[in-house]
Amino acid sequence: MPIIKHIMATPYNIPLKGTLKWGKGHELPRLQHVLIKVELSNGIIGIAEATPRPTIYGETQASVHHIIEHHLAPMHIGQEINDFETVAQLSSKSELIKGNNTAKGALDMAMHHAISQTKGITLKHYLGASQEKIRPSYIVSTGETDAVVTDVDTAYQAGVRVFKVKIGKDITQETETIQQLIAHFPSAEFYVDANQCLTVENGADVLNDLQALGVIHCEEALSVFQIQQRYDLRQQTKMPIIADDSAFTFNDLQREIAFDTFDILNIKTPRTGFSVSKEMLRLSQSNKKGVMIGSQASSLLGCLYAAMFAGIQGIDYATECSFFLKTDVDLTDAPKIVDGWLNLDDVEKAINQLVSALLSR
Numbered sequence: 430m431p432i433i434k435h436i437m438a439t440p441y442n443i444p445l446k447g448t449l450k451w452g453k454g455h456e457l458p459r460l461q462h463v464l465i466k467v468e469l470s471n472g473i474i475g476i477a478e479a480t481p482r483p484t485i486y487g488e489t490q491a492s493v494h495h496i497i498e499h500h501l502a503p504m505h506i507g508q509e510i511n512d513f514e515t516v517a518q519l520s521s522k523s524e525l526i527k528g529n530n531t532a533k534g535a536l537d538m539a540m541h542h543a544i545s546q547t548k549g550i551t552l553k554h555y556l557g558a559s560q561e562k563i564r565p566s567y568i569v570s571t572g573e574t575d576a577v578v579t580d581v582d583t584a585y586q587a588g589v590r591v592f593k594v595k596i597g598k599d600i601t602q603e604t605e606t607i608q609q610l611i612a613h614f615p616s617a618e619f620y621v622d623a624n625q626c627l628t629v630e631n632g633a634d635v636l637n638d639l640q641a642l643g644v645i646h647c648e649e650a651l652s653v654f655q656i657q658q659r660y661d662l663r664q665q666t667k668m669p670i671i672a673d674d675s676a677f678t679f680n681d682l683q684r685e686i687a688f689d690t691f692d693i694l695n696i697k698t699p700r701t702g703f704s705v706s707k708e709m710l711r712l713s714q715s716n717k718k719g720v721m722i723g724s725q726a727s728s729l730l731g732c733l734y735a736a737m738f739a740g741i742q743g744i745d746y747a748t749e750c751s752f753f754l755k756t757d758v759d760l761t762d763a764p765k766i767v768d769g770w771l772n773l774d775d776v777e778k779a780i781n782q783l784v785s786a787l788l789s790r
Contacts, residue, residue, distance in 0.1 A: 430509035431469040431547055436536070438479075438497035439464045440490045443728050444757040447580075450570045450595070457482075460728055460756065461490040463532075464787065465497060467539040469510075475543025476784060478731040479535035480699045485674070486530045493532040500526055501536055512548075513555070516540045517704035530677060530700035531725070537702025538734055542784075553777050556703065558740030562770045565736065566591040566747035567754065568622075568726070571598050574606040581610055581617075587754055588766030591618045591747035593648070597626025600635055604642070611643050618747075620646035625674060627651055629658050633665035640668045646693060649674050659690040671695050673723065682709050686716050693719035693746060698735050699727060706738060714743050721746035729753040729763055730787070733780045740773045762786070 443460040450456050463479040479497075481488035501523060510516050520537040545555035552558075567584040569577060569592050581592055594610070596603040610619060627635055627650045636647050648671035651659050663670055672691035676682045677700060685691055694713045696706050706722075713720050722744060724735035732750040739748035750771070753763055762782045764775035 430511040430515070431471045431473070431543075433467060433505050433508050433510065433540070434470045435466075435468040436497065436502040436505060437466040437468070438494045438502075439466070440494055445755050446757045447570070447755070449568070449726060449755065450572060450598075457726060460726065462728065463490055463493045463497070463535070465535040465539045467505075467536070467543050469543050469547065471547060473543050473546045474788060475539040475541070475546065476730070476787060477535040477538035477542060477734065478699070478727060479531045480725045480727050480731060481531050482725065486528065486677075486700065488529060488531055493529070493535075496526065496529045496532045497536065501529075501532060505536070505540075510540055510544055512544060513541065513704075516544055517707075520702060520704045534698065534700045534702040534705075537704050538698065541703045551777050552734075552737050552780060553740060553773055556738055556741060558737055558773060559742055560740040560744075560773065562772045563736055563739045563744075563750075564591055564747040564769055565589055565751040565766055565771050566593055566620075566749050567751045568749060569594045571595040571603060574602070574609060577606050578609060578613060581614060584751065584754055585614055585617060587751075588768060588770075589751050589754075590616065590769030592620075593749065594619055594621050595624065596621045597624050600627075600631070604635075604638065607639065607644060608642055619644055620648070620671075622648040622671075622673075623650045625649050625652045629655065629662075632662050636662075636666040636668040640666070644668070646671050648695065656684075656688050656690060660688055663690065663692070669693055669719070671721070673697070676709075677701075679705055679708055679712070682712060686712065686718070691718065693721055695721050695723045695749075697723040697725045698738050699725040699731055703738060710741065710743070719746055720744050721748060723749040724752055726752050728756055728758075729760065729779075730783055733764075733776050733783065736771055736776045737773065737780070
């Protein structure tokens with residue numbers, strides 16, 4: 430078995446074409462990420478992207494760098510890994526370190542990437558992603574109607590046909606904006622992310638009104654702490670509810686399934702890696718819950734990994750893997766989205782090209 434020889438964490442920044450805004454005041458003006466590299470004793474290097482979000486996980490670029498270099502790396506260096514199971518077993522030891530979701534998620538994916546190369550197989554084959562293509566979705570910032578329509582039009586022209594619209598700052602204005610979006614783009618599908626901003630008093634009415642307009646899902650309508658109220662909301666509306674913030678971890682997911690608070694799970698590989706994401710997928714499927722894959726406002730590398738994981742059978746909802754379109758960088762090597770679909774062979778090719786470029790720097 431190859432042994433983990435070295436683990437490196439390198440902070441890097443990526444400009445965005447515009448600030449992403451959501452909830453009642455959250456903003457993301459640029460991506461401040463950390464590139465994780467895992468070098469094995471056979472010379473193979475696996476890489477992944479850590480996407481710290483201070484307002485979501487409490488992680489920062491500096492904290493991810495520190496926790497990798499001073500805590501997680503010493504736990505992993507010198508350990509043997511050989512297949513998906515041994516990586517998953519090693520990653521489980523990271524739970525001795527509490528929190529630090531995206532640091533642990535990226536380290537896990539980098540190890541899996543290294544092993545797929547060691548075995549000489551594609552990441553697609555390694556993950557068991559047997560679907561030929563997947564539908565990407567695009568995250569739309571809350572804001573003035575004209576700006577939102579322009580943002581959607583840009584992504585639509587790039588081939589996207591499914592859109593997640595952030596709401597929660599001004600529901601009345603945001604509802605009017607969504608109505609215009611549906612009228613402007615009749616062949617597109619729209620769902621919303623309320624980021625826990627609705628209330629027990631208005632939740633059902635807002636969701637029922639949005640569904641009447643044609644909105645297909647809502648993510649996290651109420652506070653994650655309102656477990657009974659979130660269950661009750663599902664009984665008061667036919668709008669399918671997506672679990673995201675309420676299911677950060679496998680243990681969170683077990684609780685949410687026990688209380689039957691959601692219809693669709695949004696698995697975000699940046700925070701649960703490939704190892705725990707597969708466990709969450711199996712648990713959701715065995716409980717007849719739908720599954721979508723998110724990428725946590727990732728750059729191209731993270732989006733490609735999310736897209737590849739979404740190719741696993743049973744993941745039927747659109748994947749949030751087109752955030753790279755918001756980055757203000759050269760996207761020449763990015764796979765093309767054709768009439769709402771991404772071909773996974775094109776994703777694999779793009780991963781190889783991007784990894785080669787990153788390792789040559």
